[in-house]
Amino acid sequence: MTNRSLGVRRSALLAASVAVLGVLAGCGSGDGTADGSGTESGTAAPATGTTAPSASQDPSGVPTDAVSNSLTPSSTPSPAGATRCHTSELSASVGRNNPGAGQENFPVVLTNRSSRTCTLYGYPGTAFVDASGRQLGPDPERSATGPQTVRLAPGQSAWAGLSFANPEVSGARTATPAALLVTPPDEEDPLKVAWKGGEVPVSGDEASVRLIPFSPGTGA
Numbered sequence: 001m002t003n004r005s006l007g008v009r010r011s012a013l014l015a016a017s018v019a020v021l022g023v024l025a026g027c028g029s030g031d032g033t034a035d036g037s038g039t040e041s042g043t044a045a046p047a048t049g050t051t052a053p054s055a056s057q058d059p060s061g062v063p064t065d066a067v068s069n070s071l072t073p074s075s076t077p078s079p080a081g082a083t084r085c086h087t088s089e090l091s092a093s094v095g096r097n098n099p100g101a102g103q104e105n106f107p108v109v110l111t112n113r114s115s116r117t118c119t120l121y122g123y124p125g126t127a128f129v130d131a132s133g134r135q136l137g138p139d140p141e142r143s144a145t146g147p148q149t150v151r152l153a154p155g156q157s158a159w160a161g162l163s164f165a166n167p168e169v170s171g172a173r174t175a176t177p178a179a180l181l182v183t184p185p186d187e188e189d190p191l192k193v194a195w196k197g198g199e200v201p202v203s204g205d206e207a208s209v210r211l212i213p214f215s216p217g218t219g220a
Contacts, residue, residue: 084121084186085152089114092182092191095159095219102169106197107159107219108182112152120214122147124160125183125190128175128200128209136175137202140209147213159219161212167199170206174199185214 095107108124128136140162150158167174176199181190201207 083119085110085112085118085184087184087187087189087191089118090184090191092193094180094193094195094197097197099166102166103163104166104197105161105163108162109157109159109218110182110184111157112154115154117151117153120150120152120158120185122185123211123213124185126162126211127181128177128195129179129181130175131178136177137200137207137209140211143210143212145212148215150214150216157218158214158216160214161219162209164201164209165206167201170201170204172201172204172206175202
């Protein structure tokens with residue numbers, strides 16, 4: 001075979017390989033657990049499209065209503081809204097703290113207890129509450145991390161990160177919650193989880209609680 005013929009053959013093989021890679025890239029992941037392709041629409045807004053009623057506040061700035069708008073689900077309805085996980089199909093738990101760099105980091109876990117596959121997209125609504133149901137501390141802040149659609153087969157879980165500065169380091173005023181209320185995205189009814197993570201910041205410059213959106217797994 002001449003050098004010219006060999007060069008033509010190599011060029012043809014390279015072109016075919018590029019075409020195959022393009023087809024594979026268009027297929028995306030096929031595991032059915034998470035899809036970051038952006039085909040789901042949604043932003044950190046209430047599921048109903050309206051803002052939840054504002055909570056009244058005492059002079060310290062702490063909401064006095066039992067549940068404030070921090071429980072508002074965080075994503076708008078998406079094209080896959082019909083397949084979303086409903087509160088009645090889920091159980092909630094809080095995983096073990098994974099502290100680091102002056103931060104306390106807890107995974108908030110939702111598990112599909114239904115017999116169908118459903119989806120989560122976005123952030124949970126969360127609120128620390130005392131034994132009487134009164135909210136402790138300000139509403140959480142949401143990270144700029146882009147959400148992904150997480151598909152949950154029966155028995156599968158997804159987790160969202162909840163973190164705050166260690167009060168002993170930050171100097172924030174603290175309280176010990178009785179429970180954490182967790183509302184799935186696009187839902188209105190919360191799930192109640194006993195809080196065993198100790199004190200949390202409720203006022204001061206470092207009282208912010210931050211959330212990252214749902215990812216597959218338990219965060220363990």
